Amino acid sequence: MGKPGQVAVVGAEGRQRRQRLAPAERMPLILAAAIEEFAERGYAGAGMAAVASRAGVAKGLLYHYFPGGKADLFMAAVRGCVAPKLDEAARLIAGFQGPRREMLRRLITTGYARMAENPREQVLCKLIIAEADRFPELADFYSREVLARATEIVRAALRAGIETGEFRADAVDQPGLVHVVLAPAIMGSVWRMMLGEDRAPDLGAMREAHIDMVLRALAPAAQNMKNN
Amino acid sequence: MGKPGQVAVVGAEGRQRRQRLAPAERMPLILAAAIEEFAERGYAGAGMAAVASRAGVAKGLLYHYFPGGKADLFMAAVRGCVAPKLDEAARLIAGFQGPRREMLRRLITTGYARMAENPREQVLCKLIIAEADRFPELADFYSREVLARATEIVRAALRAGIETGEFRADAVDQPGLVHVVLAPAIMGSVWRMMLGEDRAPDLGAMREAHIDMVLRALAPAAQNMKNN
DNA sequence: TCCCTTACTGGCCGTTCGGTCAATAAGGGA
DNA sequence: TCCCTTATTGACCGAACGGCCAGTAAGGGA
Numbered sequence: 001m002g003k004p005g006q007v008a009v010v011g012a013e014g015r016q017r018r019q020r021l022a023p024a025e026r027m028p029l030i031l032a033a034a035i036e037e038f039a040e041r042g043y044a045g046a047g048m049a050a051v052a053s054r055a056g057v058a059k060g061l062l063y064h065y066f067p068g069g070k071a072d073l074f075m076a077a078v079r080g081c082v083a084p085k086l087d088e089a090a091r092l093i094a095g096f097q098g099p100r101r102e103m104l105r106r107l108i109t110t111g112y113a114r115m116a117e118n119p120r121e122q123v124l125c126k127l128i129i130a131e132a133d134r135f136p137e138l139a140d141f142y143s144r145e146v147l148a149r150a151t152e153i154v155r156a157a158l159r160a161g162i163e164t165g166e167f168r169a170d171a172v173d174q175p176g177l178v179h180v181v182l183a184p185a186i187m188g189s190v191w192r193m194m195l196g197e198d199r200a201p202d203l204g205a206m207r208e209a210h211i212d213m214v215l216r217a218l219a220p221a222a223q224n225m226k227n228n
Numbered sequence: 229m230g231k232p233g234q235v236a237v238v239g240a241e242g243r244q245r246r247q248r249l250a251p252a253e254r255m256p257l258i259l260a261a262a263i264e265e266f267a268e269r270g271y272a273g274a275g276m277a278a279v280a281s282r283a284g285v286a287k288g289l290l291y292h293y294f295p296g297g298k299a300d301l302f303m304a305a306v307r308g309c310v311a312p313k314l315d316e317a318a319r320l321i322a323g324f325q326g327p328r329r330e331m332l333r334r335l336i337t338t339g340y341a342r343m344a345e346n347p348r349e350q351v352l353c354k355l356i357i358a359e360a361d362r363f364p365e366l367a368d369f370y371s372r373e374v375l376a377r378a379t380e381i382v383r384a385a386l387r388a389g390i391e392t393g394e395f396r397a398d399a400v401d402q403p404g405l406v407h408v409v410l411a412p413a414i415m416g417s418v419w420r421m422m423l424g425e426d427r428a429p430d431l432g433a434m435r436e437a438h439i440d441m442v443l444r445a446l447a448p449a450a451q452n453m454k455n456n
Numbered sequence: 457t458c459c460c461t462t463a464c465t466g467g468c469c470g471t472t473c474g475g476t477c478a479a480t481a482a483g484g485g486a
Numbered sequence: 487t488c489c490c491t492t493a494t495t496g497a498c499c500g501a502a503c504g505g506c507c508a509g510t511a512a513g514g515g516a
Contacts, residue, residue, distance in 0.1 A: 020463055020512045042362065044272030048504060058465045060506080065463095069505070123361075130358030132422035133351075134270065143427050147419070151429075176433030180441055183415035184408045190418075191375070191407075194360035199371050201379075205404030213408055217441040248482045248493055276474060286495045291475065293493095298474070 034077040039123040100161030112207040115189035126193045154178045167218040262305040267351040328389030340435040343417035354421040382406045395446040
């Protein structure tokens with residue numbers, strides 16, 4: 001068969017010979033390239049050849065690192081993107097000193113901040129939404145590692161406020177509350193990804209209204225509002 | 229060139245000769261087929277041949293009706309799916325008699341109801357999210373015809389309640405409020421599309437918590453809550 | 457210094473898919 | 487009845503893409 005491989009040295013001078021790296025060094029390069037490519041073109045639109053090219057690597061190598069092919073690579077890229085942000089939020093809750101109202105405010109504020117600051121990675125969140133139903137494994141991952149964790153963090157914040165008496169006690173009886181509290185922040189991020197910074201709803205305004213609404217709704221009922 | 233076309237009559241008997249329909253009749257058939265295909269496979273995954281097959285039509289005909297090709301067809305399919313629901317909501321607001329609290333409750337309730345009842349069409353909403361940034365025209369459409377309209381409906385509901393004194397007057401000064409009120413319902417739908425009915429957050433519970441939270445947050449401040 | 461493991465290469469294959477086009481027939485108007 | 491407009495067909499094209507694999511070199515251990 002036609003002798004493959006090895007043109008390698010291009011251009012003016014032996015610019016670089018074949019680069020051999022330890023997997024621990026090569027892997028992040030490939031992952032970063034994959035994040036870029038997937039973020040820009042979506043799952044189906046992304047090309048393995050393009051990922052390889054961004055990583056400065058031959059296409060075949062991708063199948064060396066990700067035997068599962070494209071799907072495998074996609075999952076890995078998504079995984080590494082979401083976890084750190086949830087870790088930060090969990091740390092914030094765990095170590096907080098001070099009024100619980102302030103804690104909740106800070107939690108929501110950093111949530112909005114994280115989504116405003118790194119568009120590239122946030123696009124991956126949008127990608128999860130887009131592709132979840134075609135990747136059972138990805139839906140599992142999201143359900144278990146993202147939504148459940150985020151929910152639990154919010155729930156912990158609410159419970160903490162209830163214990164100090166800052167939030168109304170019967171909030172625990174509303175199983176849907178945590179998701180309702182969570183949703184605007186995520187949706188704000190999604191709108192931003194869809195429409196761009198200019199046409200999307202203003203994240204700052206949403207954040208303020210969001211905090212205000214949540215705190216009002218959680219305030220202990222000094223006078224009973226006719227609840228029905 | 230090899231004489232194309234015309235095998236047509238298949239199987240046992242002249243099952244059907246070439247069907248010629250008025251565009252006004254053919255168009256909805258194609259649109260319905262496209263909605264199905266796009267909903268099931270996503271934009272990139274959908275095939276023009278598959279759409280044609282679902283519509284009982286040859287692939288070439290699609291390009292007769294949608295000269296812009298796949299993108300054109302996609303936009304048209306999405307268009308016809310979203311408008312009716314917003315119309316219903318607008319009608320609800322316009323014609324409502326009774327307390328504004330009840331009106332808002334009904335608005336939110338029908339919102340959740342619509343999203344629970346027709347999974348197929350709702351998937352298209354998820355598709356808008358997924359594809360908006362690769363279709364400027366689609367993002368325009370969403371921004372103008374969906375988000376803006378929905379926002380306006382919620383805003384009208386809030387204003388109505390403020391006028392009667394049922395809602396606190398200073399809610400109008402919170403530009404982000406409408407989006408925050410809107411977001412949980414949309415997000416609930418998205419979660420449902422992503423994760424399936426079983427793993428997604430319970431829509432009924434979200435609806436109740438959502439209504440309760442919004443009404444609490446909109447209640448006129450009998451006693452001032454320290455707002456900061 | 458040698459040698460063996462393995463990171464790495466890139467051409468090739470089969471397939472899929474969007475889009476085109478020349479040919480064809482349906483059916484309404486003259 | 488004829489004819490002309492146009493709805494309809496399906497074979498065909500070329501490009502893109504995912505995946506494979508036979509072959510190549512880097513570099514650490516013996």
